[in-house]
Amino acid sequence: MVYMFLKDWIVTPLVNAAFRPEVEGAHHVPDQGAAILASNHLSAADHIFMPIAVQRQIFFLAKSDYFTGRTLKGRAIAAFFRAINQIPMDRSGGRKSAASLSAGGRKLAEGELLGIYPEGTRSHDGRLYRAKIGVARLVMESGAPVIPIAMINTDVVQPLGAPFPAPWRQKGKRVKTIFGEPLDFSEYKGRTGDRVAAREISDRIIQAIQELSHQEYVDVYAADARRDLERGAS
Numbered sequence: 001m002v003y004m005f006l007k008d009w010i011v012t013p014l015v016n017a018a019f020r021p022e023v024e025g026a027h028h029v030p031d032q033g034a035a036i037l038a039s040n041h042l043s044a045a046d047h048i049f050m051p052i053a054v055q056r057q058i059f060f061l062a063k064s065d066y067f068t069g070r071t072l073k074g075r076a077i078a079a080f081f082r083a084i085n086q087i088p089m090d091r092s093g094g095r096k097s098a099a100s101l102s103a104g105g106r107k108l109a110e111g112e113l114l115g116i117y118p119e120g121t122r123s124h125d126g127r128l129y130r131a132k133i134g135v136a137r138l139v140m141e142s143g144a145p146v147i148p149i150a151m152i153n154t155d156v157v158q159p160l161g162a163p164f165p166a167p168w169r170q171k172g173k174r175v176k177t178i179f180g181e182p183l184d185f186s187e188y189k190g191r192t193g194d195r196v197a198a199r200e201i202s203d204r205i206i207q208a209i210q211e212l213s214h215q216e217y218v219d220v221y222a223a224d225a226r227r228d229l230e231r232g233a234s
Helices: 002-019 046-052 072-083 094-109 134-142 195-213 222-233
Strands: 022-024 035-039 058-063 087-089 113-116 146-152 176-179
Touching: 002 046, 035 046, 035 134, 035 195, 046 058, 046 146, 058 094, 087 094, 094 113, 094 134, 113 134, 134 195, 146 195
Parallel strands: 022 176, 035 113, 035 146, 058 087, 058 113
Antiparallel strands: 146 176
């Protein structure tokens, strides 16, 4: 209720007026039933521009840090994410990450849309990085179709470090959300624990995203690439 009110009556009108974002292929998102929306991740603004392109509510696996803020701003962010029923995603691995994925799986079992960024974190340089296999686990458990998505120019309107997206940063580069044709992985349903199958699924998803986004692909994890960059700079 809170999510749809904010999206339909406040966020969407404001964003459309300020940015005039483009949307392509939104008809690929089903009107009802479960689906996984798998997108590249360029900017925090992805959380704004993707949902307004879809009529239904999207339940995101959101970074758990958003739910644990202790400052006034942090608490406000946490309250907002809880109000719109987003799911905290623990990225430390092990049981905590598995529990987060299970929560996402329950939303799919309820016939909802689940948004996920297969790279696991934002790209620090605009390139597309290797997908983690968490998305594949959700696919194998649910049998839900995957809608590949390309976010374009969100890193222009809100680059890393910027507190909010700003229309004056566009400079002729409009934000665009591209939805691709659904990917059917029903043949893999029930093969949870098969890491070879998980890698196949993850690779096919990231390839489909790359075909939409036309980003340069780097076959390493984004978090590892960022860590190596930080070590080199120190």
